Amino acid sequence: MVQYNRSDLDVSFAALSDATRRGVLEQLWRGDASITDLAEKFHMTLTGMKKHIGVLEQAGFVTTKKLGRVRTCKLGQRRLEEEAAWIDKYRKLWDARFDALDQVVEEIKQEEKHDERNRKK
Amino acid sequence: MNAIEKSEHTPMKSGTTVERKSDREIVVTRTFDAPARIVFEAWTKPELFRRWWVPKSMGMTLLSCELDVRVGGGYRLEFAHPSASEPIAFFGKYLDVIPPSRIVWSNDETDGGAITTVTFEEKAGKTLLVLHELYPSKEALDANAGMENAMSETFSQLDELLVALGVTVRQ
Secondary structure (H helix, E strand, O other), X not given: OOXXXXXXXXXXXXXXXXXXXXXXXXXXXXXXXXXXXXXXXXXXXXXXXXXXXHHHHHOOOEEEEEEOOEEEEEEOHHHHHHHHHHHHHHHHHHHHHHHHHHHHHHHHHHHHHHHHHHHHO | OXXXXXXXXXXXXXXXXXEEEEOOEEEEEEEEOOOHHHHHHHHHOHHHHOOOOOOHHHOOEEEEEEEOOOOXXXXXXXXXXXXXXXXXXXXXXXXXXXXXXXXXXXXXXXXXXXXXXXXXXXXXXXXXXXXXXEOOOHHXXXXXXXXXXXXXXXHHHHHHHHHHHOOOXXX
């Protein structure tokens, strides 16, 4: 089971609250990229992009590796799974509720049909 | 079973979706095979509501359920859990009620409680339910989102721990 705590989630959600950073993650889903590539793609300065990558790296969404003079960024898989697990738990609660609600709704429907038949008799 | 079916993704058999729309909002959707007035009824009559709001998997018992579903009316739910010495209460006020299409309520048990809006949209005999939770701040969402969820999670972890330790709780 995935372990997490609240302060980790704070950092994660703060990292995801920025449109550029979400764009960077989307970009990295498609493949690894250097900070220079990303800066160009998002029309930013190298310094600006470095800051965004720093936030994502701190939250564990991205890992970077320096190869020669190029710093390459890739997705940090573990943290994405944690995030998904948090939403998944929330979904499971509502899913269980709604399955039970389905049954209640079905019963009301049957009762109404029954009443209607009786009225027609 | 082939490799594709073994994928780790949770199957979405019933179509409940959850999306974090922004840092203050969560949206849950689900379609029900019934007209809106029936789904609305199940949300507003206490004797029906209490039959589905606390699924068994939550490990909690609903002790009482008072719903006064009209604008300005209030609600109060009290839960018991084997690991909690006192009942846990959830309460608030209905801010807007438009049968059979919309219910808005506050969650007043904590300071950073959300405003919850549920809409029922009928199409060809089916009802699309959209539940929207808006928190006063991002911090409030992180602290409170799925309180009952987080709580039941905490309790089940505590249960496991107690079983592992072979002890029972004595308050």
